[in-house]
Amino acid sequence: MDLDRPEFDGLRRLRAMFIDFDSFFASCEQQRDPRLRGRPVGVIPVQTENTCCIAASYEAKAFGVKTGTPIREARAMCPGIRFVLAEHRVYIEMQQKALDAIDRCAPVWNVHSIDELSIQLCPRTREHAEAIALGRDIKQSLRTHLGEHIRCTVGIAPNRFLAKTASNLGKPDGLLILDHRTIPEKVFPLDVQKLTGIGDSMGRRLRARSLVTAADLYRASESELRAAWEGVLGSMWHAQLRGGPDYYDRPTTRQSVSHGHIMDPSLRTHDGARALGLRLLTKACVRLRDIDHHATRMHISVRFENGRRWSGDDDFEPTRDSLVLQRVFARTWAPPRTDRPKQVVVVLSGLIPSRSVEPSLFEQANRGEALSGVLDRITRRYGYDAIYPAGMHAAKRAAPRRIAFGNIPDLHIPDAEI
Incomplete structure (x- = not known):
């Protein structure tokens, strides 16, 4: 070619x-x-x-x-x-x-x-x-x-x-x-799935259209790639293969803040899982305020040693107040006590930039958010062990900092054990 x-x-x-x-x-x-x-x-x-x-x-x-x-x-x-x-x-x-x-x-x-x-x-x-x-x-x-x-x-x-x-x-x-x-x-000789961004599902769709190698993608017209990707993404691939703008340079909006952890065997009890969930929520709250966003939805999931799963969800008014979010956690948390828990995940989603949220007219609500800010300053200076919800005491050392593929933790946000 x-x-x-x-x-x-x-x-x-x-x-x-x-x-x-x-x-x-x-x-x-x-x-x-x-x-x-x-x-x-x-x-x-x-x-x-x-x-x-x-x-x-x-x-x-x-x-x-x-x-x-x-x-x-x-x-x-x-x-x-x-x-x-x-x-x-x-x-x-x-x-x-x-x-x-x-x-x-x-x-x-x-x-x-x-x-x-x-x-x-x-x-x-x-x-x-x-x-x-x-x-x-x-x-x-x-x-x-x-x-x-x-x-x-x-x-x-x-x-x-x-x-x-x-x-x-x-x-x-x-x-x-x-x-x-x-x-x-x-x-040209590469299988299409060797290209970043093409997984198994897309690979099967491309092969169904006889687009097997990178050379086939280069030979294809823009309309053929639009048909293969079923939309504008095909045009973006057509452009970036030819040295045009990168699809992945488009602006993105943060959708959620989440933390999960596989439990230490010694903590694998109902109470241990709840303490770990509060620990994960505390970390998520700190991150939420650090990126200056409010959340409107919480998702909690628990995976058990026998392979079963439980999850709970709750929607609420925009907040980044730790005490409010702990109350949401308390009313949402209801996994079965009969199974031995293995992993807990907490997700805060429906994020809204804090500048877009109207302050509450009630002094008590604003006082709670101010208190959360004070707690952040204490933990930044003295670490998470200095002050934390009593319910997470059993898991205060659990879930130390981890590096996700798309997220590099901020070392200025304190964490246990490091």
């Missing part, structure tokens, strides 16, 4: 760089502990045989161990693997150091997750030689300021979607440019 046609002119201009840290959590552990270097490492969330790896070093990946591999399977696949308990504060601090190291070379455009970020190339760095030089400078800056074992793969392309694709293809520790000259060789 000829990419020299005018419709592919957008693939000639380099505009984006995507940086993806290689096995970030495991690499942080190898950088911290020389005894782990060169050895297969699995990072686990809790010290129990019933958990799975949340990260694996490249030495472990060589044996087939990956994120989500249960510990028992990992041991069978890789007898010499070392398991390390995740230290999320360390990973967040290391990421902040990495951002500082990268900023010495070029401004960070967007942070997408704990181990992914992108840079918008300025006119001076859009030529091939200059872009490659910038990528190498960033790699060297990371080695200098973080250490030899924090490595990344750099993808460079006309837009962020293609730059991320380049970083996926360049792993590990690579540097790859995708443009009109390299896309036919590097991208």
Whole structure:
């Protein structure tokens, strides 16, 4: 397929760089502990045989161990693997150091997750030689300021979607440019599900239309892709494959704040689950005020050891008052006492920016929100153990900070055990 046609002119201009840290959590552990270097490492969330790896070093990946591999399977696949308990504060601090190291070379455009970020190339760095030089400078800056074992793969392309694709293809520790000259060789042979954003369901729909490889997507017209995606999303894919604007750069609105935790076996009682739910709600309330939003709906779910589930929902007037939300929790909480709980999740949704909420005319309501602000300032200074709802006492040390794929916790928001 000829990419020299005018419709592919957008693939000639380099505009984006995507940086993806290689096995970030495991690499942080190898950088911290020389005894782990060169050895297969699995990072686990809790010290129990019933958990799975949340990260694996490249030495472990060589044996087939990956994120989500249960510990028992990992041991069978890789007898010499070392398991390390995740230290999320360390990973967040290391990421902040990495951002500082990268900023010495070029401004960070967007942070997408704990181990992914992108840079918008300025006119001076859009030529091939200059872009490659910038990528190498960033790699060297990371080695200098973080250490030899924090490595990344750099993808460079006309837009962020293609730059991320380049970083996926360049792993590990690579540097790859995708443009009109390299896309036919590097991208065309890929199965469509190797492209970011195409999952199993969409993959089946594309195959039903004989769109099996990336080359098929490039050959397809905009109308064919609109039909495949059943809407405007097909036009966006048509554009971004040709170096146009990124679909995922569209503005987004936060929909919810949520926290969940798999319970320690010693807490797996009805009262322990309730205490954990209040602990999770307390964390969600702090985050809600930190992002300056009010919530209008609460969802609580409990998963039991026997596989059963319970959930409860409640709607309420817009609030971010911890005491009000604790009362909502109390009237919603009603899981069966007969089953042994394993996991609790609390979700605050129906979010409204606080600036859009009219203050209450009743002094008592405003007093409760002011009190919540005071509690936040106390916990920021002295930690969650300083003051908390009595009902969560049994679980005050449960649910320590975790790093979600799309959310990097703020270290200025206090948390237990770290």
